[in-house]
Amino acid sequence: MNYLASVGSYAIMIREVFKKPTKWRIMKSLIFKEIDELIFSSLGIIIFISFFIGAVVAIQTALNLTNPLIPRNLIGFATRQSVILEFAPTFVSIIMAGKVGSYITSSIGTMRVTEQIDALEVMGVNSLNYLVFPKIIAMLFYPFAIAISMYVGIFGGWMAGVFGGFLTSEDFITGLQSDFVPFHIAYAFVKTLIFAFAIATIPSFHGFYMRGGALEVGKASTTAFVWTSVVIIILNYILTQLLLG
Numbered sequence: 001m002n003y004l005a006s007v008g009s010y011a012i013m014i015r016e017v018f019k020k021p022t023k024w025r026i027m028k029s030l031i032f033k034e035i036d037e038l039i040f041s042s043l044g045i046i047i048f049i050s051f052f053i054g055a056v057v058a059i060q061t062a063l064n065l066t067n068p069l070i071p072r073n074l075i076g077f078a079t080r081q082s083v084i085l086e087f088a089p090t091f092v093s094i095i096m097a098g099k100v101g102s103y104i105t106s107s108i109g110t111m112r113v114t115e116q117i118d119a120l121e122v123m124g125v126n127s128l129n130y131l132v133f134p135k136i137i138a139m140l141f142y143p144f145a146i147a148i149s150m151y152v153g154i155f156g157g158w159m160a161g162v163f164g165g166f167l168t169s170e171d172f173i174t175g176l177q178s179d180f181v182p183f184h185i186a187y188a189f190v191k192t193l194i195f196a197f198a199i200a201t202i203p204s205f206h207g208f209y210m211r212g213g214a215l216e217v218g219k220a221s222t223t224a225f226v227w228t229s230v231v232i233i234i235l236n237y238i239l240t241q242l243l244l245g
Helices: 002-017 024-064 074-113 116-122 127-139 142-163 169-177 183-208 214-244
Strands: none
Touching: 002 127, 002 183, 024 074, 024 127, 024 142, 074 116, 074 127, 074 142, 074 169, 074 183, 074 214, 116 127, 127 183, 142 169, 142 183, 183 214
């Protein structure tokens, strides 16, 4: 019953986020601040992780191609498919659930503990719209970060494959272009947008409705990361079945 109550409270929170909007003059600065905090500040870790994920995929594929009859350009094909379909949109999103989600929960939770949210509501401000809506809008730019992740991941695969002596650059590029399906890019970005909404709202829910002190803020951040990751994995399965099944 507690889980059902939490789902209901989450749905009510989403409805309240879009009611009684804050003045655009104020909201604009909040959105730009969240874009900087949530997206641009995360690009470094996204690029780092994506490069080595692509490199590892290429190396593991190359090491498992023991049959000489299998063309080496399959390494480029496998790297492209793995990075675009799964690693960039899903694996990076789980990493972002930890980095971004913890930041969102702790920042909103600290405002709850220090009664800043109560002060906003006393002044007649829709605190949910003021705090959560800019984060949702900022996370709409998340596909931009995933596009960079895809590029860097494939580049990492090329670097590992070519400079590791597993195949030539021409073979990798041939595999990269082989049987390319443009819809796979659209599929990855659709997943990314839905994951972005989950990353913005689930940690906000745990931060906004938490009770207690500083210790509870830490517990709420951990809980938010766990549930955001679980939701991303479940959504990943559902969206893959719907869009590719």
